[in-house]
Amino acid sequence: MTTSRRTVLLSLAAMAAAPRVYAQSSKPLDVVFLYDNPIGDVGWVRQHENGRLALEKALGGKIKTRYVQVAAGADSERVMRTLAQGGADLIYGVTFGYMTPMSKVAKQFPKTIFMNCQGFMTGKNMGVYAARTYQGFYMNGYLAAKMSKTGVIGFIASMPVPEVIQDINAMMIAMRSVNPEAVAKVTWLNTWYDPGREREAANALLSDGADILISELSSPVAVQVAQEKGVYAATFQSDMSKYGKSQLSCALLDWSHFYIRNTQAVLDKTWTSHNDWLGVKDDAVRMIALHDDIPADVKEQVLKLEAGFADGTLQPFTGPIVDQDGKERVPAGTTLTDEQKHKIDWLAAGIQGRLPS
Numbered sequence: 524m525t526t527s528r529r530t531v532l533l534s535l536a537a538m539a540a541a542p543r544v545y546a547q548s549s550k551p552l553d554v555v556f557l558y559d560n561p562i563g564d565v566g567w568v569r570q571h572e573n574g575r576l577a578l579e580k581a582l583g584g585k586i587k588t589r590y591v592q593v594a595a596g597a598d599s600e601r602v603m604r605t606l607a608q609g610g611a612d613l614i615y616g617v618t619f620g621y622m623t624p625m626s627k628v629a630k631q632f633p634k635t636i637f638m639n640c641q642g643f644m645t646g647k648n649m650g651v652y653a654a655r656t657y658q659g660f661y662m663n664g665y666l667a668a669k670m671s672k673t674g675v676i677g678f679i680a681s682m683p684v685p686e687v688i689q690d691i692n693a694m695m696i697a698m699r700s701v702n703p704e705a706v707a708k709v710t711w712l713n714t715w716y717d718p719g720r721e722r723e724a725a726n727a728l729l730s731d732g733a734d735i736l737i738s739e740l741s742s743p744v745a746v747q748v749a750q751e752k753g754v755y756a757a758t759f760q761s762d763m764s765k766y767g768k769s770q771l772s773c774a775l776l777d778w779s780h781f782y783i784r785n786t787q788a789v790l791d792k793t794w795t796s797h798n799d800w801l802g803v804k805d806d807a808v809r810m811i812a813l814h815d816d817i818p819a820d821v822k823e824q825v826l827k828l829e830a831g832f833a834d835g836t837l838q839p840f841t842g843p844i845v846d847q848d849g850k851e852r853v854p855a856g857t858t859l860t861d862e863q864k865h866k867i868d869w870l871a872a873g874i875q876g877r878l879p880s
Contacts, residue, residue, distance in 0.1 A: 555611045556590040559618040565761035566741030571617045574778030581783045595620025607632035655802030657693035658832045659774025663757040664694030667735045668701035669821050677728025678709045679738040683879045685865045693839045695871045709876030718742045762812050773812045780806040803832035845872045
């Protein structure tokens, strides 16, 4: 079911004055998801909604779930506070922008458990979870380099946050493992969703020599443009093949396994605060919908890459790695730690387009 912010504020405000009744073993766990954008049929929020539905199916009558759409900022803080006052036992926020307000509210309601997707703030009753999206972009980059005729990939970038910088670099590193002369032309949009500007960027990148598109945004525009122009587009988050036979591959984000495990821990009263960075080995990232045009041996190699991420033997950020100015960033024989990955503020050799200031 969907609940507007206004309805939540009006209906639950009256409950705030009553004594708080916490979840008992006979009462379903009250689980609320906060979405910063409409669900849609593909993209970031859609994948979290798929996770919520899978959670309902897996845990049945032990829980009840709902979602509230609210923008990050002051409004989200008020909604979180109202939900906690009204009896919510577990609140999931799906965007970085919820992190600071969630941290404030979590301190005020120690018996409610809060989890935010992306970020770094944790507390006794607040945790963080995120996906190693760079693993998916590495595999998409490998496929793109294998299938490109020009050796030029067009990348439509969202926001210059560490995760996106990791993604672009991992894609480039994979491309150069296939073709040492490969190039990625990057256009920054500084937004997570803008189909109009994304279409302009996609067309401009193709006009500038790219013959495969990869987009970090949550819309199917890159696939649609690729279909119109007769080229491929590798996708992220959701399978977008219904928008065009041009989809080369999909680096799927699957939150369902995490939501089930984490919520079950709350039910079992074994939950403790944690900061999870989920990848292939956690069933959070996987490659699907590989195009029929991809040769069998290339598909087999992608499965090997995926297996390497699963068992930890594949580490893309292993030196030597130099940046686009020729400066060594990762010496030979060394691998960036997770902490170092989150501090990457450079772009690898082969990437055309600077980080926004």
